[in-house]
Structure formats: structure tokens, C-alpha cells
Amino acid sequence: MSTLTPVLTDTWDAEQGWKLETYAARGGYSSLDVAFAMSPDDVITAVKDSGLRGRGGAGFPTGMKWSFIPQDNPKPKYLVVNADESEPGTCKDIPLMMGNPHVLVEGVIVSSYAIRANKAFIYIRGEVVHVIRRVQAAVAEAYAAGHLGKDIHGSGYDLDVVVHAGAGAYICGEETALLEGLEGRRGQPRLRPPFPAVAGLYASPTVINNVESIASVPAIVSNGAAWFASMGTEKSKGxxxxxxxxxxxxxxxxxxxxxxxxxxxxxxxxxxxxxxxxxxxxxxxxxxxxxxxxxxxxxxxxxxxxxxxxxxxxxxxxxxxETVCVVRAVLRWTEFYKHESCGKCTPCREGTWWLVQALTRLEHGQGSEDDLDQLLDQCDNILGRSFCALGDGATSPISSSIQHFRDEYLAHLSHGGCPFDPARSTAWAGQEVSA
Amino acid sequence: MATNQLDDKTLTELREIAARYPEPRSGLLPMLHLVQSAQGRITPEGIEACAAILDISAAEVSGVATFYTMYKRHGVGDYHVGVCTNTLCAVMGGDEIFARLKDHLEIGNDEVAVKRQGDSRTVSLEHIECNAACDYAPVVMVNWEFMDNQTPESAVQMVESLRAGHEVSSTRGPRLCTWREAERVLAGFPDGRVDEGPTAGEASLAGLRIARERGWTAPDPEQVPAVEAGEGEA
Incomplete structure (x- = not known):
């Protein structure tokens, strides 16, 4: 039986948890002096040893990502925090930044120090104004307290942080599309290689990490890699x-x-x-x-x-x-991918459009069993053939739902439409009638 | 729709935004938010102003402005109401809320409701994609502030309060400002409302409350044996 281990969420029940005063009273920003007493490479080693893997979805080892930054490259290095949380269902970074923005700022400082960046950006999706207020204020408080700016804590290390608001584009969660957005362009992914570690923001070496990954760094530095690695499983620590x-x-x-x-x-x-x-x-x-x-x-x-x-x-x-129609659920996600497809590559731009057509017919009980095979064939032509993971992701709900619920698709055909009553799924179903 | 001209203060602020970045063009997204704040939408004049400041073509700015869904080329209401109809919220009742609001406001998606006699403010309606608050489904956003756990009734009441000019607060955030005021915050000009609202909403605290009740914490760093990473276990 696992128990819960509040670390990043531990301050969320504090009164005014977003204020520096609250954060500092709980030992906030103490990892800075620990890190500054170490060499940047030793900080990278500590994060590697902790086993921390990217919390934005892909799970790439964070310390290894940092070690890919070519330190002999004379260009400036950049840290970019991916705070474009938009994957349907994902809702962790937003409350984290709302309730405990300083742990992110502290993580940005230590991480930037490790990769030898003097400028960092926090790219927050635009549709969360209050979260942006809280992060803006946290950065301003950190400057005022001497945690940001020139010669931080007398270490000789300088760091500036810019809080950047996006403008509504799921694709900007893809790290190279995010960089395009941050460079003031349409958010369309870039061809890799070169990877951002070599040529990222302004073609300079750049690390892009998820909010939760960066926010996990201060406790790793303060408590030690072994502390972090004492949680989790063999290859998925923390x-x-x-x-x-x-x-x-x-x-x-x-x-x-x-x-x-x-x-x-x-x-x-x-x-x-x-x-x-x-x-x-x-x-x-x-x-x-x-x-x-x-x-x-x-x-x-x-x-x-x-x-x-x-x-x-x-x-x-x-x-x-069991009240939810899987076809309805999958159709809605597919409409999302179609809307958010950036249009750069043909398999995703055209493919998501066709997927919506095929699924809409099935949800309405039209078509035949052959359409299921055609859907899977369409998925086959998108998965692995798209420019980025958005297209791949669009196929996941479709192929997995056909795998697990093929009979339910067929029931739509025999029923001549969707056999489910959407009213039974709502949050208020079975309570007072909402007339 | 008539819009006011970009004044000198706004032009100065647009330049200020561009100056935050090592390369000025990086300021374009927040600059377009400021154009919306100043003019209520993305105007041809605003596009030209951004292009001139960044020394790029108006077509390049237009290309960006048309890519991102938060940029509006037509006006929205004082309060822009977004109903999440991505799968989870839709299933939890977002579809019903959106249908009710369309019916109640007598408008379609991405339209502004008629300002009736006696209304002091306008509202517009849009269905939106996942806004990262799934544990509060069904979710409605007003000017990109969270209105959690809505029902068709609560949503109708809310838009009526907004039209009447009453003060309405986010369910875990500040008093709502207008859409144009919110766009100014997104451009990087804080409005002083940061300290309003709680640290976290109830759902955000669900796990933490259980941990407190049961005395669960992360391991004590003093008690963790100094083993090499890779030997830790669950």
C-alpha cells in the first residue's frame, strides 16, 4: 500500500501560500546556497543520480537532458519552462503555480545555474490569468529579495527571468513549437535534429523542462538525490x-x-x-x-x-x-486534435479531419463495420508519419477504444445511433432535475 | 465596430514589451495581448504598429495573430465566457451548460449577446478546449478566470449577474475584471489582484487533506540511508 508524499503540494493549504514570506518561513530558497556551494556539473550529477524523469509526459531523464548542453558553445544558454499545460485531463501545473509559484522560481534558479544559463523564460499558457499573476508576482518578489538579478546571494551568478504568456495553442506544449511561440512566430514544431540542447531558442543551447520537473529540483538539491530516489520504483523515481x-x-x-x-x-x-x-x-x-x-x-x-x-x-x-459512450468521448477528443493540429504536416492536418468525419458517422449510427477498419487504417497512416507527437497522440484514443470496445462501436450501427443517454453522465445526474 | 486609436502610452508599452527579450520579436505574443487590451480586438492598426516596432512585415504579424485562438479579430463582450467542451467536461455536463447558455443568450459559438435595456455589461460565449482544471469539471472560464463545478443554472445566473454589472468572483481566484483588463495582465502589466482568492481550491487539496489526516509525509531526509541512486525502492 502506497502512502501519499506531499512535497510540491505540501504548502497548498497554507494561508497565502503564494507569498514569499510564507514560502521563506518554510525554508524556501534554501537550496540556492546549497547549489552555489556546488559546481554546476555537480548539480547536474545530483539531478541525474536522483533519477528524476521529465514530468511533462515523455519521461526523459532530466539530468541527462541538462548534460546535453554543449558548454563549449560560446552562445548564451537558456532555460525555458514549459508551463503550457494543455493536454486534456492534465491539471497539475496550474494549481502548482497558483498555490506555490516560488518553488518553481527556486527550481528555475538552481536549474539555470546548473546549465549555466543567465536568462530563463517561463512560458505559461495564456488562458489562466490568475496563475500568471501569481508567477509574475513571485518573480518580482524573488528579485526584490535578491534571489534573482545580479550576483545572487553573493555567488557571482546572475539570472534574469521573464514570464511569458502564450495565446491559446495546444501545440505549443511541444517543445520546439513552444520555442517558435517564444520567438514570436506561429507555433509550429521544428525539425529535429538539431535538438534544442544544441540549437534551441535563438539557435542557442536550450533546456526545456516541464513545470513539475523544475519544481522538483530544489528538494533534490536540499535533501539529496538518495532522498528523492527513495520514493518510486526502480526506474521511475520520486x-x-x-x-x-x-x-x-x-x-x-x-x-x-x-x-x-x-x-x-x-x-x-x-x-x-x-x-x-x-x-x-x-x-x-x-x-x-x-x-x-x-x-x-x-x-x-x-x-x-x-x-x-x-x-x-x-x-x-x-x-x-459505464454511463459514458466511448465513441462520443473519442469523437470529442478527435475534434480537439483536429482543431489544434498546427497544419504543418499533411498526415496530421488532413488525417485528423478525416478521423472526425469517420467517427461522426459512426457516433450517429451511419456507415458499416468496414468503417472501423478504415479508421484503423487512417490511424496507421498518421501514427509515426506525422511531424510531431500531436498526430501520434490523436490516434491513441481511437485505436485503443476500438481494441477495448469494438462491440460498442458496432452497437451504434445496430442501434441506428448512440445508445447512451448523455444526461446520465453529468455531475448532477440523479440529483434534482435540471429543468 | 469603432475602436479607439492606439495612444502614445500603448505604443510606449508595446516597445517596453519588446525590450524584455534578447530578440524583440519574442515580445509579439504579449504585444498582441496589449493590442487587444487597448482596442478590444486585433485591429489592422495594431498589426501595423507591432510590425513597425519589430521591423517585420504586417503579413508576418497577421500570420501569428491568426494562429492563436486567444486573438480575436472581432469584438468580444466585457466578459468572455468560455465553456469547456473537451471530453471530460463535456461528459460531466459541459455540453449541457454550453447548450443552455447559447439558448439563454440567444447566440451561437463565438458571438456577443445583445445588450438589453438595463444591462450594464456585455457577455460573449465560446466553447473552449481543456483549460487544465479537470478536477473541477464542468469548468467555465470567464475572462480566463476559473469558474469551477458549474451547472446550467449556475452558469445562467452568473451571466445574468455579469450583465447586470454585479461583482462576480472566480471560484478560486479574484474578482473578475473585464476582458480587456485581463488582456493587459497577459501582456505583463500586473493589476494588483494577485493576492485575491485562496492558495488552492478544494479539489486541489484532496490528496493533501488525506495526507494530513493520516500523518503521511514524504520521507524524512535524515532517515534516508545515503545509498547510491538506483538502489532506492518503493
């Missing part, structure tokens, strides 16, 4: 925020060691909505293949979820009960 949403009794954020299971989390969250059963769930957002009740005991770490054909992703656990 704590992570698990976001439960949908048909659960107590949706919300649960910070736990990687490797906890959905069964354990559901138990903590009071179970599936009263009187209903789990039907399907996403382990890490809509781009990670759907799982079902047979996967309740899969360890939620990178290997465990990968082992059952899905991905840990962002630990965005969207829970759907």
Missing part, C-alpha cells in the same frame, strides 16, 4: 502529482510516489461515483491509450503503464463510468 478527474467521489490532486496504482488512488478518492463502475480511463491525458478496469493494478510508473500498451504521460487520470 514523487509525482496524480490528477484524478471525472466520475470519482473526490477528484483532485494526489501527490504520491511513482508506481502507485489507480486502485490505490481510487480508494483514497472514495471510489468511482456512487452506484457506478469504472469503464475506461486515461493514464496520462487523452494522448495516452485508454485503459480499463483490468488495468487497475498496473503500477503507475513509466515501465508499468508502457508495459500494458499505454503511457504514463502526465498522470492525468480521467475516469469514466
Amino acid at each position: 514523487h509525482g502529482i496524480f490528477s484524478l478527474s471525472g466520475h470519482v467521489q473526490r477528484p483532485g490532486q494526489y501527490e504520491a510516489p511513482l508506481g502507485i496504482t489507480l486502485r490505490e488512488l481510487l480508494d483514497l478518492a472514495g471510489g468511482v461515483r456512487e452506484g457506478h463502475q469504472l469503464k475506461f480511463w486515461t493514464p496520462g491525458g487523452s494522448s495516452t491509450p485508454l485503459l480499463t478496469a483490468e488495468h487497475l493494478d498496473v503500477p503507475l510508473d513509466f515501465e508499468g503503464v508502457g508495459g500494458v500498451g499505454s503511457m504514463l504521460g502526465t498522470r492525468a487520470l480521467q475516469v469514466f463510468d
